[in-house]
Amino acid sequence: ETGVTQTPRHLVMGMTNKKSLKCEQHLGHNAMYWYKQSAKKPLELMFVYNFKEQTENNSVPSRFSPECPNSSHLFLHLHTLQPEDSALYLCASSPEALATVYEQYFGPGTRLTVT
């Protein structure tokens, strides 16, 4: 499989559950990102990893916990979420973190619903 893949594509979880989102990129990139996309709001950057090191954390609540074991894989661990956390969570990768000349390649997203 090529590009950026995300699993699961859809997830419904209760507020007391613990779940994880997975992202994998097959592009040989060194940077990976998590974004949150809510209805009628601009895309929100959550976390940035460059060469497995976290370089950005945009004031994301601690109920979201990222993990980057290597440059190809990125996880988002979820626990005790709130209904307002329901959104499309997008993973992206690029050759380097936030280098302005590089575009980002996006996965299809995980549609998360918190009940």
Next chain:
Amino acid sequence: AQSVTQLDSHVSVSEGTPVLLRCNYSSSYSPSLFWYVQHPNKGLQLLLKYTSAATLVKGINGFEAEFKKSETSFHLTKPSAHMSDAAEYFCVVSDLGNNDMRFGAGTRLTVKP
């Protein structure tokens, strides 16, 4: 810090007519500018990008955009809309000075038969 404004939240055109999606930006340094498209339940796909080379940029699927520094604009155009162009379009600015990408709120393009 840089910012981007997409002037229309929704644009509706008839199939075969031109498309214009407007984007204005602000930047302290030399910006890179991007247009992405998102079809329903899909991730974002790059249409085209400007990175200080030619000001008229051609992208995929017949889209193009022109960087106009004097107007701080990067409008997306296509001569003839196709039904498959119906999607959400995002303008993105990235500032050389602070390595940060800012996404616009998006423009939803509807194409009528």
